Amino acid sequence: MRVVKDAEERKNEILDIAQRLFNEKGYAQTTVEDIMKECNIAKGTLYYHFKSKEDILSAMIDRLIDRQEETMKEIAGNDTITVVEKLVRVIQLLSHRWMVDEGLCEQENEVLYQKSFTRTLSRFDDVMTSIVEQGTKSGEFTTAYPRESVELLFCASQLLDPFVFHWKEEEYQSREKAFFWMLEITLGITPEAKKQLYQLAGLSDES
Secondary structure, eight states: OOOOOOHHHHHHHHHHHHHHHHHHHOTTTOOHHHHHHHHTOOHHHHHHHOSSHHHHHHHHHHHHHHHHHHHHHHHHTOTTSOHHHHHHHHHHHHHTTTTTOGGGOOGGGHHHHHHHHHHHHHHHHHHHHHHHHHHHHHTSOOOSOHHHHHHHHHHHGGGGOTTTOOOOHHHHHHHHHHHHHHHHHHHTOOHHHHHHHHHHHTOOOOO
């Protein structure tokens, strides 16, 4: 007996199965037929929801962005933690932005990855800016350019992305320290807030 599912439920099922197959076989090695077989659906059903395999990957990334945006909003609105802790949690969340699965981190996905960068910044910009504005209001940050600072720091954080740059461990660590130094300077973080920043980030304050 054919199981009839809600359109959104079916769409998410296709995404879940495709994500697993991309991880197990790799994006390039996974075919649309593989996904259809695992989902036990006809070609027409799959193409009703997605135009192509690239469309599936794009929707998968959009879904990840949606979930991360919700988490960021929860962090930004959490009054039980400090502004500095909010900032560090958001940075940690963004550092895992592309860890959908290792199978997606392939050279042929680079164009889609770059397109997604702009989407991600536009979606997270307001939430990240609100956290920095909370810090300026509390006196922990002194930047006169909250939104612009967020955008510049977001771009700089891409140097820490393992998909784009394949640093050796010591190279990555030096750039991570440089990023937090840039964060400190750009946001004008006060000495007391700076101590908390480095402590939460698990880095030594070498100043």
